[in-house]
Amino acid sequence: xxxxxxxxxxxxxxxxxxxxxxxxxxxxxxxxxxxxxxxxxxxxxxxxxxxxxxxxxxxxxxxxxxxxxxxxxxxxxxxxxxxxxxxxxxxxxxxxxxxxxxxxxxxxxxxxxxxxxxxxxxxxxxxxxxxxxxxxxxxxxxxxxxxxxxxxxxxxxxxxxxxxxxxxxxxxxxxxxxxxxxxxxxxxxxxxxxxxxxxxxxxxxxxxxxxxxxxxxxxxxxxxxxxxxxxxxxxxxxxxxxxxxxxxxxxxxxxxxx
Amino acid sequence: xxxxxxxxxxxxxxxxxxxxxxxxxxxxxxxxxxxxxxxxxxxxxxxxxxxxxxxxxxxxxxxxxxxxxxxxxxxxxxxxxxxxxxxxxxxxxxxxxxxxxxxxxxxxxxxxxxxxxxxxxxxxxxxxxxxxxxxxxxxxxxxxxxxxxxxxxxxxxxxxxxxxxxxxxxxxxxxxxxxxxxxxxxxxxxxxxxxxxxxxxxxxxxxxxxxxxxxxxxxxxxxxxxxxxxxxxxxxxxxxxxxxxxxxxxxxxx
Numbered sequence: 001x002x003x004x005x006x007x008x009x010x011x012x013x014x015x016x017x018x019x020x021x022x023x024x025x026x027x028x029x030x031x032x033x034x035x036x037x038x039x040x041x042x043x044x045x046x047x048x049x050x051x052x053x054x055x056x057x058x059x060x061x062x063x064x065x066x067x068x069x070x071x072x073x074x075x076x077x078x079x080x081x082x083x084x085x086x087x088x089x090x091x092x093x094x095x096x097x098x099x100x101x102x103x104x105x106x107x108x109x110x111x112x113x114x115x116x117x118x119x120x121x122x123x124x125x126x127x128x129x130x131x132x133x134x135x136x137x138x139x140x141x142x143x144x145x146x147x148x149x150x151x152x153x154x155x156x157x158x159x160x161x162x163x164x165x166x167x168x169x170x171x172x173x174x175x176x177x178x179x180x181x182x183x184x185x186x187x188x189x190x191x192x193x194x195x196x197x198x199x200x201x202x203x204x205x206x207x208x209x210x211x212x213x214x215x216x217x218x219x220x221x222x223x224x225x226x227x228x229x230x231x232x233x234x235x236x237x238x239x240x241x242x243x244x245x246x247x248x249x250x251x252x253x254x255x256x257x258x
Numbered sequence: 259x260x261x262x263x264x265x266x267x268x269x270x271x272x273x274x275x276x277x278x279x280x281x282x283x284x285x286x287x288x289x290x291x292x293x294x295x296x297x298x299x300x301x302x303x304x305x306x307x308x309x310x311x312x313x314x315x316x317x318x319x320x321x322x323x324x325x326x327x328x329x330x331x332x333x334x335x336x337x338x339x340x341x342x343x344x345x346x347x348x349x350x351x352x353x354x355x356x357x358x359x360x361x362x363x364x365x366x367x368x369x370x371x372x373x374x375x376x377x378x379x380x381x382x383x384x385x386x387x388x389x390x391x392x393x394x395x396x397x398x399x400x401x402x403x404x405x406x407x408x409x410x411x412x413x414x415x416x417x418x419x420x421x422x423x424x425x426x427x428x429x430x431x432x433x434x435x436x437x438x439x440x441x442x443x444x445x446x447x448x449x450x451x452x453x454x455x456x457x458x459x460x461x462x463x464x465x466x467x468x469x470x471x472x473x474x475x476x477x478x479x480x481x482x483x484x485x486x487x488x489x490x491x492x493x494x495x496x497x498x499x500x501x502x503x504x505x506x507x508x509x510x511x512x
Binding site: 056057058075076077078080081082084086087088089090092101102105106146149153155 | 404406407409410411412413414415416420424425428429506
C-alpha cells in the first residue's frame with residue numbers, strides 16, 4: 001500500500017458574486033495515493049476545475065483543507081504541476097524553450113536540462129519541431145508541448161484539467177494513449193479531470209464521479225489494470241471488463257443530467 | 259522602406275505645392291499673407307546655412323527624446339504595477355481615460371504658473387502627454403495576457419520577478435511599443451504648442467517668433483520642418499521597431 005499523496009478533507013468552496021456567495025462545490029473528501037492515476041468525471045459546472053485549482057494552490061478553499069505529503073497547500077508549488085485545457089504554453093518561446101522552462105526556473109544545469117528536454121521531445125513525438133513556435137503547431141502538438149513541459153519539471157503530482165478537450169477527436173485518441181504510456185512508465189501521481197466517461201476509464205486507476213453543482217463525489221470505481229491491458233484503445237474497447245466499467249460510469253454520469 | 263520608393267506617396271505633396279504656387283501667382287496674393295515656394299526655399303537655405311534651423315531643431319528633438327525616455331522609464335513600470343493589480347486597474351482605468359480628455363496644452367496655464375516660461379514647463383507638458391498612452395497601453399497589454407500563462411508558471415515554481423520577465427514583459431511588449439509610438443505622436447504636437455507659448459527655443463518658438471515680424475517664409479519653413487521631422491522620426495525610427503516587435507511577438511501571441 002503506497003502512501004497518501006494528496007488528502008482533501010472537508011473541502012467546500014464558494015465564489016463571491018454580486019448577488020452574494022455562490023456554492024461551487026459540495027463537501028468533498030478525497031485521498032490520492034502515491035503513483036496513482038485518479039480521474040474525475042462530472043457534468044460541466046459541477047466544480048471539478050475548482051477542486052483542481054484548489055489542489056494546485058491557485059485558490060484557497062472556503063472550507064476544509066488540502067494537504068500534499070502532509071503539508072498544507074497554501075500556494076502553487078513545483079511539487080504540483082498543472083496541464084491546462086489550452087492557452088498555457090508561451091507563444092514567444094520555441095517548443096524546446098517551453099519544455100525547458102520549469103528546469104530553467106529551478107536552475108538545473110544546462111547539460112542536464114538539455115538531456116531531459118531531448119528525452120521528452122522523443123517521448124511526446126515532437127522530434128523535428130524543437131525550434132518551432134506554438135503558433136506554427138497544431139492544437140494537438142501544442143498540448144504535447146504542455147504535457148512535456150509539466151513532466152520535464154518532474155513534479156510529484158500532476159494535475160490535468162481536461163487537457164485534450166480542445167483537440168480534434170482523432171488526435172485525442174493518440175494523445176490519450178501517449179499519456180497512458182507516460183503515466184505507466186513514470187509512475188507519477190496524476191489527478192485528471194474530464195467530462196468524457198471513456199477518457200476517465202481509459203486513463204484512470206480509479207474513477208471518481210461527481211454530481212452536478214454543487215458537486216460532491218457520488219461514486220468511486222477501481223479500474224483494474226492487468227499488465228499492459230487497456231493501455232491502447234484496441235485492447236481497451238475489446239476488453240469486456242473495461243466495457244462494463246465504462247457502462248457503469250456512464251449510468252452514474254447520466255443520472256446527473258440536468 | 260518599400261513605401262517610400264513608391265512615387266505615388268509623393269504625388270499629394272507635389273499637388274499641394276502646385277496648387278499653392280498656382281493660387282499665389284494666379285490670384286496675386288500679397289506677400290503678407292502667402293509667399294511662393296521659391297521664397298520658402300530661400301528662407302530655408304538661409305536658416306539652414308546660418309545654423310539657426312539646427313539650433314531650433316536640436317532643441318525640439320532633444321525635448322521629445324528626453325520626454326520619451328522619462329515617460330517610458332516611469333510609464334512602463336507604472337503600467338505593469340496597475341495592470342497586474344485587478345483593483346488598481348479598475349480604479350485607474352476611468353481616471354486615465356479622463357486624463358486623456360484634458361490635453362497637455364490645457365495644462366499649460368497651470369504649468370506656466372508653477373514653473374514659469376521654462377524648458378521644465380514644456381518638458382512637463384510633453385511627458386504628461388506621452389506617459390498616459392504608454393501607461394494605458396502597457397496596462398491593457400498586461401491585462402490581455404491569458405491567466406493560464408501565469409498560473410502555469412507559478413506551478414513551475416516561478417517567482418514574481420520571473421513572471422514579470424518571462425510572461426508580462428514579452429506578453430505586453432507589442433502594446434508597449436504601440437503606446438510609445440502613439441505617445442510620441444501626441445507628444446510632438448504638444449511640444450510645438452508648448453514651445454509657442456513658452457518661447458525658449460524649439461520649432462514652435464521659431465514659427466511663433468517669425469509671426470511677430472511677419473516672416474511668413476520662416477513660418478512656412480518651420481511648419482514644413484515640423485511635419486518632415488515627425489515623418490522621419492516616426493517612419494524611419496519608431497515604426498521599424500514596431501513592425502519588428504509586432505512581427506516577432508505579435509504574431510507569436512496568437
